[in-house]
Each structure stands twice: as structure tokens, then as C-alpha cells.
Amino acid sequence: MSIGAKVRSYIQENFLFSEDTGAFADSDSFLEQGIIDSTGVLELVFFVEEQFGIKVADREMIPENFDSVANIARFIQNKQAAQ
Amino acid sequence: MIAQTPHLLQDTLLLSAARLGAKTAVVVEGQAYTYDELRQAARSLAGTLVQHGLQRGDRVAIYMDNTWPCVVSIYATLMAGGVFLVVNPQTKADKLEFVLDDSDARILITDGHLSAVFLPLLPRLNKLSATLCSGKVPESNSIIAFEQALKDSPATAHHRAIPLDLAALIYTSGSTGNPKGVMQTHQSMLFAAGSLTRYLRLSENDRLLCVLPLAFDYGLYQLLMSVALGATLVLERSFTFPAQVFARMEEQNVTVFPGVPTIFAMLLSAHSREPLCFPSVTRVTNTAAALPDDFVARMRPIFPNALIYKMYGLTECKRVSYLEPELVERKPGSVGKAIPGTEIYLLSAEGQPVAPGETGILYVRGPHVMAGYWKRPDLSAHMLKAGQLPGERVLCTQDYFRMDEDGFLYFVGRNDDIIKTRGEKVSPAEVENAMHGIAGISQVAVVGIPDELLGEAIRAYVVLEPNSELTEKRIRAQCLTRLENYMVPEEISICSALPTTATGKVSKRALLEQN
Numbered sequence: 001m002s003i004g005a006k007v008r009s010y011i012q013e014n015f016l017f018s019e020d021t022g023a024f025a026d027s028d029s030f031l032e033q034g035i036i037d038s039t040g041v042l043e044l045v046f047f048v049e050e051q052f053g054i055k056v057a058d059r060e061m062i063p064e065n066f067d068s069v070a071n072i073a074r075f076i077q078n079k080q081a082a083q
Numbered sequence: 084m085i086a087q088t089p090h091l092l093q094d095t096l097l098l099s100a101a102r103l104g105a106k107t108a109v110v111v112e113g114q115a116y117t118y119d120e121l122r123q124a125a126r127s128l129a130g131t132l133v134q135h136g137l138q139r140g141d142r143v144a145i146y147m148d149n150t151w152p153c154v155v156s157i158y159a160t161l162m163a164g165g166v167f168l169v170v171n172p173q174t175k176a177d178k179l180e181f182v183l184d185d186s187d188a189r190i191l192i193t194d195g196h197l198s199a200v201f202l203p204l205l206p207r208l209n210k211l212s213a214t215l216c217s218g219k220v221p222e223s224n225s226i227i228a229f230e231q232a233l234k235d236s237p238a239t240a241h242h243r244a245i246p247l248d249l250a251a252l253i254y255t256s257g258s259t260g261n262p263k264g265v266m267q268t269h270q271s272m273l274f275a276a277g278s279l280t281r282y283l284r285l286s287e288n289d290r291l292l293c294v295l296p297l298a299f300d301y302g303l304y305q306l307l308m309s310v311a312l313g314a315t316l317v318l319e320r321s322f323t324f325p326a327q328v329f330a331r332m333e334e335q336n337v338t339v340f341p342g343v344p345t346i347f348a349m350l351l352s353a354h355s356r357e358p359l360c361f362p363s364v365t366r367v368t369n370t371a372a373a374l375p376d377d378f379v380a381r382m383r384p385i386f387p388n389a390l391i392y393k394m395y396g397l398t399e400c401k402r403v404s405y406l407e408p409e410l411v412e413r414k415p416g417s418v419g420k421a422i423p424g425t426e427i428y429l430l431s432a433e434g435q436p437v438a439p440g441e442t443g444i445l446y447v448r449g450p451h452v453m454a455g456y457w458k459r460p461d462l463s464a465h466m467l468k469a470g471q472l473p474g475e476r477v478l479c480t481q482d483y484f485r486m487d488e489d490g491f492l493y494f495v496g497r498n499d500d501i502i503k504t505r506g507e508k509v510s511p512a513e514v515e516n517a518m519h520g521i522a523g524i525s526q527v528a529v530v531g532i533p534d535e536l537l538g539e540a541i542r543a544y545v546v547l548e549p550n551s552e553l554t555e556k557r558i559r560a561q562c563l564t565r566l567e568n569y570m571v572p573e574e575i576s577i578c579s580a581l582p583t584t585a586t587g588k589v590s591k592r593a594l595l596e597q598n
Binding site: 017036040062063 | 196327505569
């Protein structure tokens with residue numbers, strides 16, 4: 001499974017509680033779509049750290065890195081490439 | 084001509100713009116707008132609203148995130164002589180329809196990213212005479228682009244309200260299930276903003292942060308106070324990405340940080356991962372739910388130069404009390420005394436004064452008390468009682484408090500079953516009603532359980548119809564389509580039956596005692 005697909009399935013499972021894969025696009029903003037709220041971002045960060053073996057600094061928890069499936073996948077790839 | 088003393092809420096903008104036109108009024112997600120720009124945009128939009136049929140006293144529903152168009156819409160509505168209501172952008176279709184219908188909204192101002200929710204409703208909302216939309220405008224002949232509404236600035240004479248007219252309806256959850264619109268007049272809101280400004284010791288040099296929704300009166304008043312002072316509001320969409328908010332606070336030299344306990348808990352958790360420090364902040368405020376006693380001490384290193392305010396309030400009078408920050412250590416657990424220009428007292432259930440230390444029901448007297456609930460005289464009568472002066476009405480909060488020998492107030496409990504989660508009021512009845520609409524659910528009971536981060540977490544006990552294939556997850560997925568995210572139960576417990584009382588009602592007490 002690609003990084004994006006893993007992230008998407010985690011979000012569907014844990015935030016939307018659904019198997020409907022067409023509910024949102026990879027580029028959709030979680031904020032605008034109301035998919036994740038303030039307490040959700042930390043859970044998402046913990047998932048990313050554990051699943052992909054990277055360390056996320058607090059200053060990296062910003063929309064550019066975490067506000068869509070596409071942003072998260074890109075962030076993880078960049079972090080992994082830098083390791 | 085502009086009056087030198089503001090009589091109407093929008094006068095505060097006109098006065099500040101006349102005095103400080105080139106100053107930054109609002110910074111929205113990093114973009115700065117001056118007082119001149121806010122006045123000009125609001126005037127233009129007010130013209131468009133009147134052109135589309137807005138009459139004095141008509142309601143304008145603003146269903147938007149914390150954005151520049153949202154700020155402009157609030158002042159434009161007032162300038163046009165209308166009454167604004169800000170609807171939380173997390174609101175789903177059923178409730179949005181209820182609020183638009185209940186308020187008899189004449190105009191809806193919203194944003195393209197919410198179109199999946201509002202578009203299907205439009206054909207049914209026959210009281211609406213216009214819909215304006217910012218951002219990506221859905222393809223529809225009848226929707227006016229927000230940007231266009233600002234450009235076409237017809238020189239229409241605006242309607243002029245008087246201070247006794249309504250300025251806003253603020254919808255709040257009640258134990259009866261459906262939300263109700265708290266009616267606030269221009270004079271009550273101006274008074275409340277002035278009283279808060281005074282005890283928070285704010286000035287035009289302040290830079291107030293707002294991460295709270297403008298649909299929530301606590302968020303809304305950050306804007307109202309800031310504009311009235313000629314200060315600067317640093318408006319963020321939410322606290323979802325704390326690191327972004329922290330960066331903005333530093334970049335903008337924020338001086339006032341208003342939060343709720345859940346935000347402070349997240350702040351403390353971030354601080355334990357990587358130390359935070361905001362020396363520019365000189366005032367930190369908390370309301371909506373009690374701040375745990377140890378939080379103040381733990382927050383000191385994060386805000387080394389700040390006065391920390393513990394406050395208590397309810398939408399029905401905006402704010403009731405605050406504790407002088409110098410007394411925080413000396414009066415632990417207290418929410419202080421009445422805000423300036425108001426008074427509070429405790430009465431027994433029989434209406435008699437109670438002695439210091441004894442529990443009583445809190446009453447509030449002052450110009451900040453609401454005019455009542457919109458179209459709900461029954462509910463208004465429950466909260467507004469005859470005062471000492473002929474014809475006067477005081478607010479009976481229906482909350483239990485005690486007062487110490489020095490007159491300081493301590494919260495004891497609510498007399499309804501409202502759940503306070505993340506600083507938001509959630510009506511169990513509203514959640515139960517929404518869940519009853521899910522096919523396969525036979526019975527449901529919703530309770531609040533203590534939670535370190537949320538204050539209270541929502542737990543639903545569900546009895547399924549025979550042969551139903553609903554699972555906990557599927558129920559939550561259904562809830563998300565019907566309820567604001569914060570109202571969706573954190574826990575769902577599927578059981579075979581719900582315990583009942585002798586009269587056959589579901590016993591929530593028995594449910595809570597099971598665990």
C-alpha cells in the first residue's frame with residue numbers, strides 16, 4: 001500500500017468511521033471539509049510517527065504538512081528521504 | 084455624521100476607522116486589513132444587502148469559518164440595519180436548516196467549501212431572498228459571489244436601528260434539544276464589550292488572538308472589543324494546528340490569549356514536548372468551563388508576563404463574573420465577582436437569600452442580560468424573572484453556586500443535564516434526537532463522563548433494533564453526517580437494554596453508576 005493509501009485508510013477508519021473511499025479527495029483540506037479538528041491532529045501525528053518511523057517536531061505540525069492526504073504523504077516522503 | 088459615543092455596535096467601527104483608518108484592524112491567517120478597508124468593505128456589502136431586500140431588523144445568517152468575509156459580513160449586517168447570526172461552520176444540514184428557518188433568515192452569507200451542506204437546502208428555504216457565497220461559488224444562477232457584492236456598491240440608504248433593536252441572535256444549545264437564539268440588543272452588546280474591556284485592562288495597543296469560532300460569543304466578543312478599542316485582532320480559523328497559531332502569536336506579538344480548558348490542556352501538552360514561551364502575552368483568559376486548579380501554575384512558564392483571568396458566563400448575559408488575576412492564588416476555585424456595572428446574588432429555590440457558604444441559584448442583574456430567546460417566550464420565562472424594580476427582568480442562570488464571606492463566587496453545579504465538552508455546550512437531547520434518526524437504533528441515552536482533555540466526553544448507550552447490523556463505527560459515521568464534530572460521542576456502548584426509573588424513563592444515573 002502506498003503512503004497516501006495508508007494515511008487515507010487511517011483517516012477513514014479513525015475520523016470518518018467509514019469504508020467509503022470516495023468521501024474526500026487526496027488534495028481536500030481536512031480543515032475545510034471538517035474532517036479533523038483540534039484534538040485530531042495530535043492523534044494523526046502519533047500515527048505518522050509510529051507507522052512511518054519518523055519524528056515530527058511541533059513546529060512541523062502545520063497545514064502545509066498535515067492538512068490533506070497529499071500533504072501528509074509528501075511530508076513523510078521528504079522526512080524519510082532526509083533520514 | 085458619526086456620533087462621538089457609539090450608540091450602535093457598528094458605530095465602534097466607524098469611530099475607530101475615523102481615528103485610526105490606516106491601522107491594521109484584523110489579521111486573518113496572516114493577511115492584514117486596515118480599519119479603512121473594513122469600513123469600506125462593510126459599507127459596500129451593506130448596500131448589497133439592502134439592495135437584495137434586507138429590511139431593518141431582518142436576520143442575516145453568516146455560515147462561515149473565521150475569515151475576512153465573515154468579519155465584513157457581521158459589520159455589514161449591522162450597517163444595513165439587520166441582525167446577524169453566525170452559524171458554526173461545523174453545523175450539518177438538518178441543524179443549519181433548523182436555524183435558518185427558526186431565525187427567519189432573509190439572507191444567507193456562506194462559503195463555497197460548505198456548499199455540500201447548504202446547496203441542497205436552498206430550494207426549500209423560501210424565506211431567503213438572497214444567498215451570498217465567498218470562495219469558490221457553486222454553479223447556480225441565484226448565488227451572488229461575495230467579491231462581486233463588495234464591488235457593486237450601490238449607494239443605497241441603509242436602515243438605521245436604535246440601541247434597543249436587536250444586533251445579534253446567538254444560538255446556544257439547551258436541554259430541550261433544539262438550539263435557541265439568544266436575543267442581544269445593540270446596547271446590551273456595547274455594554275458587555277465595554278465592561279469586559281475594562282476589567283481585562285485592554286487598550287488600543289493590544290493585539291488580541293482569536294482561535295475560537297465567531298459563532299461562539301467568546302470568539303465574537305474578541306472581535307467586538309478589538310474593533311471598539313481600535314486594537315488589532317489576530318484571527319485564526321481554529322486551534323487545529325497549534326504550531327501555526329504559535330508561530331502567528333510570535334510574528335504578530337499577540338498580547339491577549341483567550342482560551343478554553345481544552346486549548347490550555349493542548350498547550351500544556353505541547354509545552355511538555357518542546358518548551359513554549361510567549362513573553363508578549365500580557366493577558367490570558369479562560370471561560371466556558373472551569374480551569375483545573377493546577378493549570379494556572381503550570382501555565383506561568385509559558386506566559387511569564389501574563390495576568391491570568393478565570394471567568395464564568397453564559398450566552399444569556401455574555402459574562403457573569405471574573406476573578407481579579409492578582410487573586411488567583413488566594414481564591415483557588417473561585418470565578419470571582421460580578422463584571423463591572425452588573426450585580427449578582429444567590430437565592431434559594433424558594434427565592435430567599437442564602438447565607439455565605441451555602442448553595443443557591445445564581446441571579447444576574449445588569450444591562451448585559453438578554454432580551455429573551457427568539458420566538459420562545461416559554462423558555463425566556465424560565466430564565467428571566469421579575470426583578471426588584473417594576474418591569475425589570477433579571478437573569479436566573481439556573482446554575483448552583485456558593486459565595487464565600489468576601490463575596491467570591493464558586494461554581495457548584497448545573498441543574499440541567501447539559502454536557503460541557505471542549506468548552507462547548509452539548510445538549511444530550513439534541514444528540515439523542517439525531518441518533519434516533521439513524522436506522523437500526525431502537526433506544527439511545529447520552530451522558531457526559533469526566534475526561535482530562537475534553538472536560539467531559541460524550542458517551543452514548545445504544546440499544547439496536549433486532550437484526551440491525553450497526554456497529555459502533557457505523558453509528559459514529561452516521562453521527563458525523565448529522566452532528567457537529569464535537570457533538571459526536573467519543574464512546575458508544577451497545578447494550579441489550581437501558582435501565583429505567585420507576586416511572587419508566589431511562590435512568591441516566593443508573594447508567595453512570597454501572598461504570
